[in-house]
Amino acid sequence: MRAHEAGALHADINHRGPSWLRTPREVNDLVPSLWSSTARKNDDGALEVGGVDLRDLAREVGTPAYVLDEADFRARARAFRQAFADYDVYYAGKAFLCTAVARWVAEEGLSLDVCSGGELSVALRAGVDPARIGFHGNNKTTGELRRAVEAGVGRVIVDSFHEIDRLEALLAGSAPRHPVGVLVRVTAGVEAHTHEYIATAHEDQKFGFSISAGDAEAAARRVEAVDGLDLLGLHSHIGSQIFDTSGFEVAARRVLALQARLAEVLGRELPELDLGGGFGIAYTTQDDPAEPDRLAQELTGIVEHECRALGIVVPRLSIEPGRAIVGPSTCTLYEVGTVKAVGLDGGAVRSYVSVDGGMSDNIRTALYDADYSATIASRRSDAEPVLGRVVGKHCEAGDILVKDEFVPGDLLPGDLLAVPGTGAYCRSMSSNYNHALRPPVVAVRDGSTTVLVRRETEDDLLACDLG
Ligand SMILES: Cc1ncc(COP(=O)(O)O)c(C=O)c1O
């Protein structure tokens, strides 16, 4: 099958309008924008990341494995830190968090956003300064709030009236040494251009207080009235994997209008404003993410312009990027187990490549219809490329990792395949479906490997099974 035929076939199979497909010529090569900065193919055609040949890594730690390029992660964290020098940059730990990564984040001068008691524990165990932790969540338990308050987290981002009640009750029982900093999470009524499950600023969803319904103002007044709470400002997160800053612009306009109104109502200007995260990354060659410098320029421009128009002081700004820091830093390494040619209508053939992981280590394709790419990682292939689909080993027809990709026509069991861009929301959303063991997270740097999170064992799973 020729490339243009495959492209046409692809468009036919997915009745979802134009979609992305690499050209067969790239089957051995890397598209740099999709990979971490140290990834390269060596003379054998094998994939190297952080100076480590992934064939060696597979022998050492097995597959599947998440391979995290430490230098790339740190460089992206630093780039946000530098571009947003006047902001506080909170790394969103929900994208991926372990103690080593929490330490890297702190070493690079970033703060940390956690959204559960579990993430808070990791941050505290890593020695992150609690004052630099922001605590999120739409249903924080009293226990979680107590731990956060006792640890002295810098800010709690409140998300419901019940949560404010809970905090009030908690503070009435034991006065913390310092007032608890609070941001009120608001929904600005913006339809962000992303998958509906990861858009968070439209009205009909669970997060935040609605500005238009008056709940956001009521929540701010309520927090202001509670002894021991220090209302620092507002928080707006419009969604994830967003490329277009116009959503931020509309949200900023509405949030700052509320900020100006609160200045009148409360008799003081709130000192802080968090614009959330959500900056997109390249999963395919169709995605064209903005560099942190440009994002900083645009966001700052939007906020300054609005503040001028409203006659209020520009608050201290913060952002919460997760995916844009950790997403591109990681690829997942798999071993091919079976290859099956499946005939399609019209006589075309699709090659189903089954690997030793699947939707348990990357649910994003099944959940969000996300696009990924893949490359052969163990050798060079001179065979004619074929249209392939990379699937997992789970008992589920939707267990797809890469919907469409050209793969070498001579792919065989035992070959290694790598999927780039899996640093965000893959390990952190992984599961034990079919009693799969979660893969390890292995950092590579300057030719050496460090296991940051070990592979789960059957004993780990059985330890929870009390018979
Ligand atoms: C409140 C909040 N902040 C930050 C993030 C991080 O988003 P992203 O990883 O897309 O930057 C999220 C996730 O969407 C979020 O809900």
Ligand SMILES: N[C@@H](CCCC[NH3+])C(=O)O
């Ligand atoms: N989990 C989502 C992002 C949203 C998470 C944070 N609100 C994803 O994989 O794209």
